[in-house]
Amino acid sequence: MVDKVLAEIRDAEKKAEENLAEALKQAKKIEREASIEAIRVYDETYAEIKKRAREKADEIVKKAKADAETEAQKIIAQAEVEVKKLRETAERNIARAAEEVFKEIISFRR
Amino acid sequence: MSESRQTLIEKILGDAKKEADENIERSRKTAQGVLDEKREEARKKAEGESESLIKAAEDQARSIIESSIANSRIRMNWMILSEKEKIIERVFDEVKKKLREFTRTNEYDKILESLIEEGAIAADGGELQVHLNSYDYERSLALDRLSDNVEKATGVRTTLGKATDPAETIGGALIKSKDGKVAVDNTLEALTESRRKDLEPKISTILFTKTD
Secondary structure, rough: OHHHHHHHHHHHHHHHHHHHHHHHHHHHHHHHHHHHHHHHHHHHHHHHHHHHHHHHHHHHHHHHHHHHHHHHHHHHHHHHHHHHHHHHHHHHHHHHHHHHHHHHHHOOOO | OOOHHHHHHHHHHHHHHHHHHHHHHHHOOOOOOOHHHEEEEEEEEHHHHHHHHHHHHHHHHHHHHHHHHHHHHHHHHHHHHHHHHHHHHHHHHHHHHHHHHHHHHHHHHOOOOOOOOHHHHHOOOEEEEEEEHHHHHOOOOOOOHHHHHHHHHHHOOOOEHHHHHHHOHHHHHHEEEEEEEEEEEHHEEEEEEEHHHHHHHHHHHHHHHHOO
């Protein structure tokens, strides 16, 4: 009777050891898989943040190009206005300027 | 006896299960910790690099805008300058017209003689050919008197003669020594060109100063 009891207890202990061993195996597997997963998580996280940054950088440059074009157009439009004003002012004075130059030349002395 | 045996067996198995569960849970936590740590490491590295990337983009953006504005201002100045040059050129075209008309007046005779005399003096006298346009060639010019004046001024015996080949000019004269070594351009075009640099600021003031 005692032998039977001891045998049952030994069986239970054996089973318990097996369960523990299986649990350890499983735990190692979890950690091993986690190290592989960690590489993927690292790469994905890094790539995602860098992708967003590149998109933001591209957007900044794109906007700058558009702003630059707008500024350039404003300046050229301003230049066209200046040129028009210049032409109008000059037009009224061409005859007078030519007369002055003419007088200077015919009253020449080198 | 049977009851306490059963309890003991259950305890052995229960404890083992508990330890096994704890082992697995610990591993899960370790695994999660590794993942969190790697994610954080990646985030820090990527964010650091991203900051540099954004800063570089901002610098590039500033440079794009500044360079565009600078180029546009250069273009603007060039447009204005180019327009001014065109208008000044029109003034000189107008001056040429006036000079051409002037060469048909009596007042011009005196100017032409002065131009010949000055040219001959500049050529240092001697035997000189006076090249005129075909219209002026027909004028009667006091070349003997002018020769005397040149001789007096230079101390060199001087003879001025009309060259048979005409000069392509509005007016004035091209004075050349007989051997062609000395040439003095006293045409109205040359006179105008020689004064051009001095006259341009004056012309600009007249042209581009608002009078109204």
